[in-house]
Amino acid sequence: MKPALKYALIALALAVAVAVPFGLxxxxxxxxxxxxxxxxxxxxxxxxxVGGLANQMSLGHAAFFGIGAYGSTxxxxxxxxxxxxxxLPGMAAGGVAAWLISLPTMRLRGHYFALxxxxxxxxxxxxxxxxGGLTGGPSGxxxxxxxxxxxxxxxxxxxxxxxxxxxxxxxxxxxxxxxRHSKLGYRLRAIRENPSAAEAIGxxxxxxxxxxxxxxxxxxxxxxxxxxxxxxxxxxDTVFSIPAISVRVAMIAIVGGVGTTIGPIVGAxxxxxxxxxxxxxxxxxxxxxxxxxFGLLLIVVILAEPRGLLEIGRRLWRWRGRT
Amino acid sequence: MTALLQISNISKRFGGxxxxxxxNVSIARGEILGLIGPNGAGKTTLFSTLVGLLKPSTGSIRLxxxxxxxxxxxxxxxxxxxxxxxxxxxxxxxSVLDNVLTGGLLRHSVSEARALARHCLAQxxxxxxxxxxxxxxxxxxxxxxxxARALCxxxxxLLLDEAMAALNHAEMDEFLALxxxxxxxxxxxxxxxxxxxxxxxxxxxxxxxxxxxQIAIGTPAEIARDPxxxxxxxxxxxx
Ligand SMILES: Nc1ncnc2c1ncn2[C@@H]1O[C@H](COP(=O)(O)OP(=O)(O)OP(=O)(O)O)[C@@H](O)[C@H]1O
Ligand SMILES: [Mg+2]
Numbered sequence: 128m129k130p131a132l133k134y135a136l137i138a139l140a141l142a143v144a145v146a147v148p149f150g151l152x153x154x155x156x157x158x159x160x161x162x163x164x165x166x167x168x169x170x171x172x173x174x175x176x177v178g179g180l181a182n183q184m185s186l187g188h189a190a191f192f193g194i195g196a197y198g199s200t201x202x203x204x205x206x207x208x209x210x211x212x213x214x215l216p217g218m219a220a221g222g223v224a225a226w227l228i229s230l231p232t233m234r235l236r237g238h239y240f241a242l243x244x245x246x247x248x249x250x251x252x253x254x255x256x257x258x259g260g261l262t263g264g265p266s267g268x269x270x271x272x273x274x275x276x277x278x279x280x281x282x283x284x285x286x287x288x289x290x291x292x293x294x295x296x297x298x299x300x301x302x303x304x305x306x307r308h309s310k311l312g313y314r315l316r317a318i319r320e321n322p323s324a325a326e327a328i329g330x331x332x333x334x335x336x337x338x339x340x341x342x343x344x345x346x347x348x349x350x351x352x353x354x355x356x357x358x359x360x361x362x363x364d365t366v367f368s369i370p371a372i373s374v375r376v377a378m379i380a381i382v383g384g385v386g387t388t389i390g391p392i393v394g395a396x397x398x399x400x401x402x403x404x405x406x407x408x409x410x411x412x413x414x415x416x417x418x419x420x421f422g423l424l425l426i427v428v429i430l431a432e433p434r435g436l437l438e439i440g441r442r443l444w445r446w447r448g449r450t
Numbered sequence: 451m452t453a454l455l456q457i458s459n460i461s462k463r464f465g466g467x468x469x470x471x472x473x474n475v476s477i478a479r480g481e482i483l484g485l486i487g488p489n490g491a492g493k494t495t496l497f498s499t500l501v502g503l504l505k506p507s508t509g510s511i512r513l514x515x516x517x518x519x520x521x522x523x524x525x526x527x528x529x530x531x532x533x534x535x536x537x538x539x540x541x542x543x544x545s546v547l548d549n550v551l552t553g554g555l556l557r558h559s560v561s562e563a564r565a566l567a568r569h570c571l572a573q574x575x576x577x578x579x580x581x582x583x584x585x586x587x588x589x590x591x592x593x594x595x596x597x598a599r600a601l602c603x604x605x606x607x608l609l610l611d612e613a614m615a616a617l618n619h620a621e622m623d624e625f626l627a628l629x630x631x632x633x634x635x636x637x638x639x640x641x642x643x644x645x646x647x648x649x650x651x652x653x654x655x656x657x658x659x660x661x662x663x664q665i666a667i668g669t670p671a672e673i674a675r676d677p678x679x680x681x682x683x684x685x686x687x688x689x
Contacts, residue, residue: 310555317541317552324539327501328603329527329556 148289158285164399165292166353169299170372171379171391173346176303178377179386180312181339182319184237187228187244189372190251191221191344195351196366200268201261210270210280214352221348222341224251229340233333245369252367267362270355280356288357295353296392299346304388306342315339382428384437393436398425452515454479454638455500455531455607460509460519462492462499462662469495471662473509477607482629482639484653484670488682491659493642497533497609502526513607528556530606534596534613536642542585546576546595549584553602563602570598574628590616594625607638614643626652650674658682 151158170192177185198220199213232243255262262268275281282288306312314335317325326332355361365371375398383394402421409417432439453476462470470492477483485493498504500511502523511519518526526532532553541549550570554563571577574594579587584595593613600608614625622645629639629652643649649656650670658666658673660682666673673679 308560310560313548313552313555313560316544316548320541320543321539323503323523324535324541325552326523327503327527327535327539328532328553328599329524330552331522331524 144293148286153284153286155285158289160400160403162285162288162292162357164395165289165296166350166357167376167379167399168392168395169292169296169353170347170350171376171383171394172296172299172303173343173350174376175380175386175391176306176339176343176346178380179390180303180306180315180319181336182386183336184241184377185244185343186241186369186373186377187246187248188343188347188376189367189369190228190244190248191224191347192351192354192372193251193255193363193366194221194224195348196355196361197255197262197268197351198348199352200270200355200361204268204271209278210352210356211278214349217352218345218349221351222345224348225340225344226337229337233336245373248367248369248373252363255363255367262363265362265364267360267365269360270358272359292353292357295350299350300388300392302342302346306339307388311335311338378425382425382435384435387435387437390435390437393440397436453477453512454481454514456510456512456515457500458510458512460496460499460511461507462495462504463507469662470499470506470659473659473662473664475657475664475667477638477640479606479638480633480636481655482633482641482653484649484656485640485642485659486644486649486656486673487659490661492662493659494536494611495662496659497611497640497642500526500609501531501533527603527605530604531609532600532603532605533609534593534600534611536611538589538592538596540584540592540595540599542583544584545580546571546582546584546587547580549595550599550602553599554604556603566604567598567602570601571595573601573631574598575624590621593617601632605637607640608632610639610641610643612642612644614645614648622648 147161148158151161170188174185174188177183195214195217198217199210202208202213202216203210228244228247232240235243256265258264270281273279273281275283277287314325314330317330318332318335322332351366354366379394379398380391381394382398383392384390401424405417405421409420428436432442455477457473457475460470460473461468473496475483485496487493495504499506502518502521502525506519509519510517513526513529513531516529518529518531541552547564547567550567551560551563554566558566568577568580571580574597576591576594576598579591584592587595593615597610597613614622617625626648629641633639641649641653653670655668656670656673657664658676658679665678665682666676668676
């Protein structure tokens with residue numbers, strides 16, 4: 128694609144993203160779903176740094192997400208610290224957790240890395256459930272209500288949340304795109320394509336992977352705070368969930384186009400609404416039917432093009448150009 | 451004159467197999483050393499051990515007087531020694547330019563590395579395919595890209611493992627001319643090559659390995675008339 132066309136498309140997409148909520152009911156269901164689309168796109172983008180650029184299939188990103196959600200919320204509940212400030216220690220804790228988990232999993236490949244990270248997420252869920260004094264345990268934790276406003280990160284209707292989620296997505300996407308074109312991005316690609324060759328021409332593979340993991344984990348934790356402020360209530364089984372967080376963010380990035388800058392956005396725009404639709408359509412039918420339909424749809428996409436929707440789009444574009 | 455690279459008593463064992471057995475050699479700055487020996491002699495193993503991809507079982511490796519045995523490959527690369535891979539190890543999904551550029555990141559920013567990468571590609575005569583995907587290249591082209599990538603790390607000593615394999619005559623002459631230019635520019639080279647005429651014409655000295663053991667070292671003329679070498683290597687390939 129020509130750069131001019133690319134920038135025009137980006138500007139158009141941004142204009143649409145800014146305009147859309149004004150055409151929707153501010154407290155409505157549609158705006159709420161769009162907030163989740165933006166949030167999950169940002170989460171999948173943060174995952175994409177490890178899962179896409181470093182090609183390490185993490186299934187434990189809920190760990191960092193939950194750490195961020197609990198971090199800022201506990202600081203708010205216990206000490207009245209604004210979530211905007213609580214965001215920072217939460218992100219630091221997410222980064223440190225990512226660093227700690229990357230040390231032992233560093234040399235694991237493929238399935239083993241996926242399993243080890245999966246287990247880490249589960250450990251965090253158990254810790255949060257057990258350590259009730261700090262987290263409120265299995266009964267969950269609520270964000271205390273205060274007078275709405277930007278300073279306290281609470282609003283009456285959905286529109287401000289929408290724009291904050293959009294801002295978060297833009298920031299995470301800018302970081303992702305920046306990494307891709309930086310030394311770190313080149314090094315991650317080198318490690319992904321040939322680790323021994325990368326090491327032999329001077330890439331410190333250990334350090335490079337740790338930096339990627341820390342950035343990814345910290346961003347994921349930051350988004351945990353956004354989720355907490357958006358939902359007002361959550362428990363360990365939600366924020367540390369394997370299917371609802373860890374697997375879902377990986378799935379969004381993979382279905383959209385793993386390792387690409389817009390893949391996670393495309394993936395979230397596709398998956399989140401369809402999942403909602405499936406839930407609504409089949410909720411009065413047999414239990415689990417919506418998940419079944421949703422799962423089948425994922426299988427169809429991945430069978431059609433393992434590189435995801437973006438690649439299907441590219442193929443259609445080329446095909447259209449030819450006829 | 452102090453040696454640039456001092457290899458002392460290097461041995462490497464793979465389980466029951468003694469792949470390298472007490473190798474000793476000292477390589478001078480600006481020298482072109484040829485490393486020859488029959489298949490399985492341990493040439494690639496020696497290279498991998500020198501750059502840290504394998505740890506030596508015993509022995510010492512000093513680069514400019516500094517002990518590097520057991521260091522990680524990226525530290526050895528930044529100390530100034532890199533190798534190319536016999537089976538060619540490129541980043542196949544990346545462009546030729548990006549492959550070479552990644553070598554330059556060892557000492558430079560992305561934009562500096564890009565300029566240096568173009569220069570290195572010009573040196574090996576591949577400027578016109580800079581934007582091709584590495585995976586789409588022919589084998590000889592890949593080998594030259596790998597040489598350019600190694601050069602882009604700005605090494606003091608470069609180990610080439612059969613980089614000339616599959617080159618035709620004209621290409622080989624060009625490649626030998628490149629190696630001479632690099633040497634004249636101050637680079638030290640160790641080359642593994644099965645093509646005898648090429649290696650005899652370019653090397654100052656040859657080191658001969660057989661079953662992991664160093665059986666001879668000397669000028670090409672000395673090696674050509676060494677009875678142990680004729681027996682172990684030239685004799686066998688002539689038969
Ligand atoms: N990683 C390894 N594990 C076990 N044995 C190995 C390993 N690498 C090499 N070897 C063995 O060590 C010996 C030396 O192999 P090496 O590849 O160094 O030989 P070479 O001189 O480079 O041969 P060629 O001319 O065929 O490239 C061979 O017997 C080989 O099978
Ligand atoms: Mg070999």
